[in-house]
Amino acid sequence: MSLQTWKKIQKIFPFIGLVIVMILFSFMCGDKLWAKRNLINIVNNTIPLAIGASGMVFVASQGSTDMSMGSLLAVAGTLGGIASLQYGVIGFVVVSVGVGIFFGLVMGILLAYFKVNSLMITLAMLIALRAVVSYITNGQALLLDYNIIAMNKLSTKLPIIIIILALMWYLFSYTKIGFFSRCIGENEEVGRFSGINVKKYKILAFMLSGAMAGVAGILAVIKIGGVSPTIGNFFELQVMTAMFVGGIPIAGGAESKFYKVISGSFILVILQNGLTIARVGSEISELIQGVILILVVYLNIYIECKFTEAQMNTKEEIN
Amino acid sequence: MSETCLFEAKDIKKYFGVTHANENVNLKINRGHIRGLIGENGSGKSTLISIIAGIQPCDEGQMYLHGIKYSPINPLSARENKIGTVVQELGLVDGLPVGMNLFMGKTERFKKHGLLDTKNLFNEAEKLLTSWGFPDIHSRTLTENLSVEEKKIVELVRALSIDPELLILDEITQALSLNYRKKLIDIIIQLKKNGKSILLVTHDIEEMVAITDGITIMRDGEIVAERESEKTTPDEIKKLMVGRAMEGGYYRVDNNASYDKSKIVLEGVNLTSQKFQNISFELYKGEILGFTGLSDSGIHELAEAMFAIRPTSSGFIRLPQKNNVVIKTPQQAMQLSIGYVPKDRDKQALMVHDSILNNISLAGIEMTKKKFGFLSPSKRVEITQKAIDSFSIKTNGPNQQLSGLSGGNRQKVNLSRWVIQDKEILILDCPTRGVDIGVKSYIYKTMIAAKKDGISMILITDELPEVIGMCDILNIVKDGEIVKTIKRGPDLSEEAIIEVMV
16 A cells, blocks of 8 residues: 555544444444433543543653553542632632642653653652542542532533643644654654753643643542542553553654544543443453453554555655 | 686666666675775665675575675575675664674674673673774673764674675764774775775765775666776766766865954853863854864764753853853754754754654744744645755655655755754754765755855864865864864865864
8 A cells, every 4th residue: 555545544543443433332232322321421431531631642742651640630639629628619620730730740850850760750659649648538538519519510511621622732733832742752862952941841741741630630529529539540541541542652752643632532431331331241341441452552553564664665766 | 707706796686666776786896805885875785785785685686605606595694604794774782782792693602501601702802892903992881882983883893703705884984983984994904905805885985986996886776887996086986976967066166264254143152061171262154163073072062062952061152143142051042043953863853753844843943833832834834845845855745754765855854944944053063974975065055055145154073075165264173172273275174184183
């Protein structure tokens, strides 16, 4: 196949995945998948993933890893929840997002100035912050005011979420922070020699990721109506799966695109949702998810290889 | 077949898809001869070498060694036939010590009770390096800590370690500084005396004519001519390579320094770091200011310091035309109309796996910026197209990945992205390294045109013909200090430079 064809396939790959899961489960689950209640369910489940991934993609596109999101979400949500008891909705939002940004800043500084590997920093943060949550809540659940819980209505949430996602999309695709993040992922040394303040953009990426962990924290807390020490467990892995299924390269770089974040989130949620409706047991469901993840990553690499091959051939032609 | 013929290739053909990388190539190398192989980028030299070295098979044709049919199935069998090769791309494992790399695949003889006798191995490696005249490189050093040229030397010694009948060197000299280059030439001549043969590929035509016995010229996958080195001139070789006459020399024609003496645009004051001390200089409007020296003399580090990428312990760079503002960060330098072409194109300057569009936008980011930090995609396409057009970059469009471009075209991308921005000052670190003469002459023409437009340039390179051909004022750097400054004119000669440089 020619260069152009492979390029097109590479571009629409995330959508192919989405279409495949939709067709597959339409057959397996029939109308149940497309029932209004289930669609709302799908959107509800996609929202936190898409929010988390829209922040994490800045870090991932730089070639770094953010493992901390699950625990950071819990700390941000918990502290925000406690603040909401006294300061209401505004206190809730400000504290949650603020806590997320603060810890993002700390991790970013550790990464940029002390050159600690991002996986190590965020893994340590994942463990430490989970302990902080347990300490604050004392292992108990905490109930929130009714007006906080009322925010969980989709009609209230959705417009705000769409605005946030649009903002992140804008930042990632059309401003310096997104462009420079992808450049750093391609080749950090080149970035430095081209006048990018690499340290600054590494820190900013973690702050954005942290901010989105804060927003995800709000969503998680209002969903269960209170604070619990186990919220956000394994959330970071879900978000990463969504990104990789969507086609964000593990090493970061130019092929990190925002639409992949969104379609990846939908693919993962529809997959989980479809398997549940089709009454596949949870153990089998997880097994299938794992297999599909490997398959997707393989296909991604396969297309990338074919693309490079096609390009090498055209290179010879140009020469 | 005569006694003196060591190696012969007959009617070699190699296709990549529809492209003929090699078409009916016939090559003969005599015993004790140095054969030069030359051609523009993409003319098929490297393909031919990889076939001889067993890296890839040819589609048609035969090769003979000592008159016996020779068809290597992999690099190992080429080595067993005593053909040693140093390829263009680095072929060392970074994570291993030098000694391990030297004896890779040949560790059998160091086995002791089933384990590797590393002490013995490192001692042998050390001996080997010393015997070829490189005692500065130590066998226990981790390979990744070596500079690019030291790595090349390790590869060279590895190729020499098999006591080759035929040694193939693919563009090795361009990675080497002057002092290592001299040593290499000594080694080549020594081998020749011992009756060994050498196949040498380099872009440096003068050097090739000087040391080879015969030169084979390739163009578009075919051998277009063969010449005896004694009876040819660099100019003739150039003509044969390009296939058309090159108009005159490609350097500047004037022999006097010319620039606006009333305007200093950039001033370096007492710049000092670990690699250089007390460097002071003034750059005038429309001047090409040269810095030359051996590659470990500190000139490349100095270039990095000028663009504020490398911190200095004392001293500063300031712009007298802009209220004497002192440059502290690369971002600031870019905003103050300074462009920088670093030495290592593929590692420092360009994102090889990204598009031309993104690579050009990276340097021209401020040009594409609109309100609210919006980076206009249409503006990005516009400046990229401008760069492609004005530098006639061979590509199928702005979205092509850079890895699909030849080295010369990549360097055009690298240079064009600064030139289209109308920067007032350009810092050029080895701008013509590893490009063929077509692109080289193009780059010189661009520099001359830019000079006429009043753009000031700092040219850092260890290629002496280049600094002599282009500079108004030349600073010669040795051990991190300026040892001599020569103004353009009769005094600016290769002899005068070498005298103080080495």
